[in-house]
Amino acid sequence: MPVTKLSATYKVTERIEESAFIEQLIQGSESAFRKLVNDHKDRVYNTCMGFLRNPQDAEDVSQEVFIEVFDSISDFREDASLSTWVYRIAVTKSLELIRYRKRKKRSGFFQALNTMFNEPDDNVDETEFMHPGIELENKERAKVLFNEIDKLTEKQKVAFTLQKVEGLSYQEVADVMESSLPAVESLIHRAKENLKKQLHSYYQQNEID
Amino acid sequence: MKKRKNIHEEVDKTLRSLDNIEPAKTDAFFYSRLTAKLENRKEKGYQLSGKTEFGFKLAVAAVLIMVSLNLISLIQFQPVTTDTAEAEATTENWAEEFTASYQVLDLGYYDNLEQE
Numbered sequence: 001m002p003v004t005k006l007s008a009t010y011k012v013t014e015r016i017e018e019s020a021f022i023e024q025l026i027q028g029s030e031s032a033f034r035k036l037v038n039d040h041k042d043r044v045y046n047t048c049m050g051f052l053r054n055p056q057d058a059e060d061v062s063q064e065v066f067i068e069v070f071d072s073i074s075d076f077r078e079d080a081s082l083s084t085w086v087y088r089i090a091v092t093k094s095l096e097l098i099r100y101r102k103r104k105k106r107s108g109f110f111q112a113l114n115t116m117f118n119e120p121d122d123n124v125d126e127t128e129f130m131h132p133g134i135e136l137e138n139k140e141r142a143k144v145l146f147n148e149i150d151k152l153t154e155k156q157k158v159a160f161t162l163q164k165v166e167g168l169s170y171q172e173v174a175d176v177m178e179s180s181l182p183a184v185e186s187l188i189h190r191a192k193e194n195l196k197k198q199l200h201s202y203y204q205q206n207e208i209d
Numbered sequence: 210m211k212k213r214k215n216i217h218e219e220v221d222k223t224l225r226s227l228d229n230i231e232p233a234k235t236d237a238f239f240y241s242r243l244t245a246k247l248e249n250r251k252e253k254g255y256q257l258s259g260k261t262e263f264g265f266k267l268a269v270a271a272v273l274i275m276v277s278l279n280l281i282s283l284i285q286f287q288p289v290t291t292d293t294a295e296a297e298a299t300t301e302n303w304a305e306e307f308t309a310s311y312q313v314l315d316l317g318y319y320d321n322l323e324q325e
Contacts, residue, residue, distance in 0.1 A: 034240060037239070037240050037243060038240065041235050041239050041240070042232060042233075042234045042235060043232070045233060045234065045235045045239075046232040046233045046234070049233040055233075058233070059235065059239075059242075062235065062239070063239075063242065063243050063246055066243055067243075067246065067247060067250070070247065131230065131233060132231070132233050133230045133231030133232055133233055134226070134227070134230055134231075135229060138226040138227075141219075141222055141223040141226035142223075142226040142227055142230075144223055145223050145224065145226055145227060164227050164230075165227060165230060166232075167230075167232075192224070195224060196220055196224070199219075199220040199223050199224070200216060200220055203216045203219050203220065204216060
């Protein structure tokens with residue numbers, strides 16, 4: 001049997017197995033849900049961490065992702081793989097929290113009022129956070145890079161983070177972002193170019209020895 | 210020149226700083242925390258749905274009371290409506306009564322005066 005035919009058969013079998021698994025999830029099988037969580041929790045957490053740079057936020061959002069999956073699995077149309085769908089939810093939820101935080105920062109007056117009457121916000125400062133998976137010798141540089149990634153446009157940020165931090169292939173990034181492969185290639189290229197420029201001016205301002 | 214080269218090198222190193230990044234991992238109790246959150250949410254959902262049901266009943270009762278009050282006031286204070294002919298007749302009667310009381314519409318007044 002030729003290799004291409006074999007891989008196509010394998011894909012079909014995989015698809016059928018996934019459909020059966022989704023059916024179990026729809027029926028509310030606890031073992032299926034546990035399997036889904038255990039299979040995806042680390043990747044979801046890592047994705048959230050890449051965007052949010054805060055272990056507590058990443059944990060909360062990861063939980064929200066699986067709750068969303070639990071709630072809306074019956075709406076899943078299977079036009080993408082289950083893991084892509086889960087990733088998509090993780091990205092959307094992380095971006096939602098970032099947008100919410102930005103709005104909160106903008107409304108400084110109301111925030112001041114809020115802290116006056118409530119407990120102060122105990123979020124970790126993103127600039128001080130360091131991803132746990134970064135080698136010690138790269139920590140300072142990675143901190144600078146993460147700060148510059150934040151200045152990119154949302155799409156460039158998503159594409160770059162998914163590819164660089166999460167290690168997804170360009171095709172996987174395209175699937176998660178519901179975009180075409182050339183569009184993702186262009187986004188990541190532009191993100192790299194912009195980062196180069198930004199880092200250049202950063203190091204010019206903060207002179208290095 | 211040297212400074213420029215240094216900046217270039219530093220930019221390249223910074224861009225490569227995420228190259229061998231190890232993925233961050235959750236701990237072993239993630240699933241337990243997740244199921245606890247789901248359970249907690251279910252309980253809250255039940256409590257909330259009870260409250261919502263009561264609120265809905267209250268709102269329906271308030272709307273019914275308002276509608277019935279409106280109906281009562283409409284029936285009670287309905288303005289008296291008359292048709293056009295009736296209205297005209299009433300106006301004529303009123304004019305006759307008015308002129309009779311002042312006796313100004315005596316058409317033979319001057320004839321009577323000349324004869325006298």
